[in-house]
Amino acid sequence: MYKILKRKVIAAKTVMLHVEAPAVAKSIQQGQFIMLKLNEYGERIPISISGWNREEGWLRIVIMGAGRTSNEILLMQEGDEFESLVGPLGTPSHVGKFDGTCVLLGGGYGAGAIIPVAQKLKELGNRVIGVVGARNKDLLVMHNELKEEVDALYITTNDGSEGIKGFVTNALSSIMEKENVAWVMGVGPVPMMKAIADMTRADKIPTYASLNAIMVDGTGMCGACRVTVGGETKFACIHGPDFNAHETNFEELMLRQGAYKEPEAIANEKFKDFDFSKI
Amino acid sequence: MADLKTKDRMKIKRTEMPLRDPEVRKHDFDEVPVGFTMEEAVLEASRCIDCGKPHCVEGCPVNINIPGFLKALEKGDMQSSINILMNTNQLPSICGRVCPQDQQCELVCIVGKKNKPVSIGNLERFVADYAMEHNLIPDFTPTEAMEVDQKIAIAGSGPAGLTVAAELRKLGYKVKIFEALHKPGGVLFYGIPRFRLPAQVIDNEINNLKKMGVEVELNALIGRTYTVDALFEEGYDAVMIGTGAGLPKMLGLPGENLKGVFAANEFLTRVNLMRADKFPEYITPVIVGKDVVIIGAGNTAMDAARTAMRFEPNSVTIVYRRSRDEAPARTEELLHAEQEGVKFLFLNNPVELIGDEEYNLKEMKVIKMELGEPDEGGRRRPIAIKGSEYNIKCDMMVSALGFGVNPLITSTTKGIDVNSWGAIVVDENGMTTKEGVFAAGDIITGGSTVIMAMGQAKTAAKGIDRYLKAKREVK
Numbered sequence: 203m204y205k206i207l208k209r210k211v212i213a214a215k216t217v218m219l220h221v222e223a224p225a226v227a228k229s230i231q232q233g234q235f236i237m238l239k240l241n242e243y244g245e246r247i248p249i250s251i252s253g254w255n256r257e258e259g260w261l262r263i264v265i266m267g268a269g270r271t272s273n274e275i276l277l278m279q280e281g282d283e284f285e286s287l288v289g290p291l292g293t294p295s296h297v298g299k300f301d302g303t304c305v306l307l308g309g310g311y312g313a314g315a316i317i318p319v320a321q322k323l324k325e326l327g328n329r330v331i332g333v334v335g336a337r338n339k340d341l342l343v344m345h346n347e348l349k350e351e352v353d354a355l356y357i358t359t360n361d362g363s364e365g366i367k368g369f370v371t372n373a374l375s376s377i378m379e380k381e382n383v384a385w386v387m388g389v390g391p392v393p394m395m396k397a398i399a400d401m402t403r404a405d406k407i408p409t410y411a412s413l414n415a416i417m418v419d420g421t422g423m424c425g426a427c428r429v430t431v432g433g434e435t436k437f438a439c440i441h442g443p444d445f446n447a448h449e450t451n452f453e454e455l456m457l458r459q460g461a462y463k464e465p466e467a468i469a470n471e472k473f474k475d476f477d478f479s480k481i
Numbered sequence: 482m483a484d485l486k487t488k489d490r491m492k493i494k495r496t497e498m499p500l501r502d503p504e505v506r507k508h509d510f511d512e513v514p515v516g517f518t519m520e521e522a523v524l525e526a527s528r529c530i531d532c533g534k535p536h537c538v539e540g541c542p543v544n545i546n547i548p549g550f551l552k553a554l555e556k557g558d559m560q561s562s563i564n565i566l567m568n569t570n571q572l573p574s575i576c577g578r579v580c581p582q583d584q585q586c587e588l589v590c591i592v593g594k595k596n597k598p599v600s601i602g603n604l605e606r607f608v609a610d611y612a613m614e615h616n617l618i619p620d621f622t623p624t625e626a627m628e629v630d631q632k633i634a635i636a637g638s639g640p641a642g643l644t645v646a647a648e649l650r651k652l653g654y655k656v657k658i659f660e661a662l663h664k665p666g667g668v669l670f671y672g673i674p675r676f677r678l679p680a681q682v683i684d685n686e687i688n689n690l691k692k693m694g695v696e697v698e699l700n701a702l703i704g705r706t707y708t709v710d711a712l713f714e715e716g717y718d719a720v721m722i723g724t725g726a727g728l729p730k731m732l733g734l735p736g737e738n739l740k741g742v743f744a745a746n747e748f749l750t751r752v753n754l755m756r757a758d759k760f761p762e763y764i765t766p767v768i769v770g771k772d773v774v775i776i777g778a779g780n781t782a783m784d785a786a787r788t789a790m791r792f793e794p795n796s797v798t799i800v801y802r803r804s805r806d807e808a809p810a811r812t813e814e815l816l817h818a819e820q821e822g823v824k825f826l827f828l829n830n831p832v833e834l835i836g837d838e839e840y841n842l843k844e845m846k847v848i849k850m851e852l853g854e855p856d857e858g859g860r861r862r863p864i865a866i867k868g869s870e871y872n873i874k875c876d877m878m879v880s881a882l883g884f885g886v887n888p889l890i891t892s893t894t895k896g897i898d899v900n901s902w903g904a905i906v907v908d909e910n911g912m913t914t915k916e917g918v919f920a921a922g923d924i925i926t927g928g929s930t931v932i933m934a935m936g937q938a939k940t941a942a943k944g945i946d947r948y949l950k951a952k953r954e955v956k
């Protein structure tokens with residue numbers, strides 16, 4: 203069993219957890235993820251890692267309520283346990299020492315997921331800029347934690363309640379004007395990652411996206427997580443989750459993400475009228 | 482019946498396994514064969530003429546003493562019967578159910594020359610189930626004096642991993658199995674459906690191992706959670722890789738990523754492992770279409786077809802590019818699928834998958850095939866008939882075309898050689914090119930059968946024992 207050691211509500215319908223998993227904490231690297239399962243009846247869901255402590259043996263994760271399983275996790279408390287947690291899964295992010303600035307952009311839980319990547323890029327001697335976006339200031343998460351790891355942090359909100367008004371791409375374009383950008387990575391909703399890819403394509407800046415395909419096992423056994431990159435079918439859970447964003451078929455990813463809309467709504471019946479403001 | 486003459490034994494009619502009514506069983510996941518009664522089993526066992534040179538034993542990949550266990554059963558000596566079985570086969574209740582008997586032991590049974598062969602598989606199942614129910618399973622727990630202070634780590638809890646664990650624990654070694662999934666059993670659990678292999682049967686076998694002192698750690702992906710080298714650093718003396726051939730092969734056709742297109746592993750895993758048949762009590766969903774098409778005609782294809790049938794669609798059709806004679810599935814699986822209403826389109830092959838504007842699969846373009854000259858394997862090669870394409874209605878497609886080998890361990894461990902299709906290379910002791918690392922099962926063959934995996938596992942277990950003995954002597 204994998205125990206929740208620490209829990210903090212960090213925004214509406216968003217929690218940050220420290221989960222006990224010594225073996226995974228020991229070996230995990232930037233960009234890798236885990237699969238979580240709550241209990242006997244639970245679904246296996248992929249979750250990114252926003253930090254870890256190898257000595258104390260825990261992982262830091264950020265969960266945003268999206269449907270049944272993530273909503274259930276929002277209600278879990280310190281001391282509660284997950285039935286299953288497996289990892290580290292996926293190929294680590296393709297980092298290196300680059301000839302110019304690295305820009306990491308995160309939306310939603312992605313703001314947490316880019317933190318280990320930022321740390322690694324810094325370790326390798328890069329100049330790293332972070333960008334975190336949200337609809338409004340109350341929905342911003344993990345920006346304070348990310349700030350510690352980067353040379354500069356930009357915040358964007360759609361309504362302008364904090365930072366730059368607009369999308370993360372607004373920040374990206376102004377960074378591209380000011381600096382020699384050599385490497386870009388985006389983690390967040392598909393439209394965001396697609397917009398980033400479109401912005402860096404003309405200048406051929408190496409750009410990665412962490413593809414959040416629907417997964418079942420997460421170990422390469424089932425093929426549920428198929429994505430098309432460079433015209434080829436790849437498995438997001440083993441070949442990814444990070445892929446060349448310029449070659450990714452984002453439209454297909456988005457369509458495939460919607461494959462289970464109806465049963466997802468049925469599974470989430472329980473939380474239809476649930477008041478999450480008091481969690 | 483012990484005084485029956487051979488001539489008379491040869492004349493007894495084969496007792497066919499009673500099956501549940503197809504119209505009833507195709508709506509649930511309960512086991513299809515009902516099982517023999519003691520009377521039926523004894524009568525069927527009495528058909529064995531106890532050959533001096535039993536061909537059946539040669540036909541069994543692990544050479545079970547078949548006449549031995551059958552004659553003990555006939556005499557009603559159930560303890561001896563199970564002891565004989567389990568002397569060579571740690572998982573008789575599973576093999577009795579899923580072995581391709583018709584291509585192995587029963588294929589060469591002498592009685593089959595004039596009459597139908599002895600129903601060896603069904604009797605193996607009977608004895609194993611009886612023994613489990615009546616607490617006759619022999620205890621292989623090593624005595625304290627036998628305990629050896631050497632540890633073996635096993636990656637994967639499929640038939641290969643379970644067999645190596647049993648064999649080595651029997652000899653007193655400390656054994657720990659590491660399984661990537663949250664349930665043990667490998668394909669037995671996530672691939673083969675419950676109506677063919679009930680969960681209880683697998684659980685019983687795994688509990689037997691645990692009682693012997695085998696440890697099982699779930700959610701542990703070797704190569705990631707622990708690398709092979711880390712296991713050695715932690716003090717393991719040998720590592721055995723039994724991680725199977727879990728990599729699904731896609732068709733490589735236009736439209737293969739449409740919604741509604743599945744690899745068999747995904748569909749079967751959603752149902753068998755995640756229990757999507759019980760959605761929303763179990764919250765992993767599966768969407769089974771109205772017109773389901775399965776590609777392939779092996780056991781996996783039959784399992785996918787019959788599983789789909791249990792979601793009550795309009796039609797389930799198997800599309801296979803060769804003819805029925807070439808279908809690799811167990812004869813029984815083909816038969817059961819037919820009984821349950823699965824349709825077959827032999828000598829047809831998919832060429833394109835066609836979707837609607839929402840990216841949902843709607844139709845499949847297929848082409849007719851004919852059989853040409855035999856290929857290297859002796860099977861006649863299917864050739865497409867030019868211009869014979871036509872479309873069939875299809876909103877769910879399951880590809881059951883076999884498997885590739887999962888490269889995770891070999892790509893994270895230096896020094897383990899693989900062959901041209903990625904399968905791990907082993908020597909006659911089951912050892913890989915890395916010292917102390919052994920492998921068995923689908924990971925060395927690229928996909929075969931439960932009993933073959935178990936046979937290789939026994940070789941590996943012997944190899945590990947020899948290797949570790951030598952290491953002890955050096956100390």
Ligand SMILES: Cc1cc2nc3c(=O)[nH]c(=O)nc-3n(C[C@H](O)[C@H](O)[C@H](O)COP(=O)(O)OP(=O)(O)OC[C@H]3O[C@@H](n4cnc5c(N)ncnc54)[C@H](O)[C@@H]3O)c2cc1C
Nearest residue numbers: 247249250265266269270271272311414415416417459466
């Ligand atoms: C590599 C990766 C990393 C992720 N990291 C995080 C993270 O750090 N924090 C976080 O909150 N979320 C993360 N997600 C998304 C998270 O897995 C989904 O939000 C979650 O599975 C939704 O499940 P649900 O039951 O709560 O909602 P549902 O109602 O079941 O689904 C809501 C939406 O989530 C997606 N989804 C559903 N089931 C799955 C599944 N089994 N696998 C993948 N996506 C699914 C679908 O697009 C669906 O429409 C990540 C996804 C991937 C692939």
Ligand SMILES: Cc1cc2nc3c(=O)[nH]c(=O)nc-3n(C[C@H](O)[C@H](O)[C@H](O)COP(=O)(O)OP(=O)(O)OC[C@H]3O[C@@H](n4cnc5c(N)ncnc54)[C@H](O)[C@@H]3O)c2cc1C
Nearest residue numbers: 637639640641661667668703724725780922923929930931
């Ligand atoms: C649907 C289907 C039906 C079949 N029907 C039959 C049949 O009727 N009769 C028959 O004889 N054969 C049948 N087979 C074939 C048979 O199941 C396999 O040959 C057999 O299971 C192989 O055993 P194995 O132990 O090598 O591997 P598997 O059974 O594949 O087990 C491997 C295990 O290792 C785990 N694993 C993988 N990677 C790692 C890792 N890195 N670390 C830790 N664990 C890992 C997997 O999760 C899995 O549990 C069928 C196969 C399928 C898919």
Ligand code: SF4
Nearest residue numbers: 541576580585586602
């Ligand atoms: S293990 Fe398989 S091949 Fe061997 S006797 Fe039993 S059913 Fe026949």
Ligand code: SF4
Nearest residue numbers: 529530532537590591
């Ligand atoms: S070949 Fe048939 S008859 Fe002969 S020993 Fe084997 S099972 Fe009995």
Ligand code: FES
Nearest residue numbers: 420422424425439
């Ligand atoms: S999630 Fe099953 S192969 Fe990727």
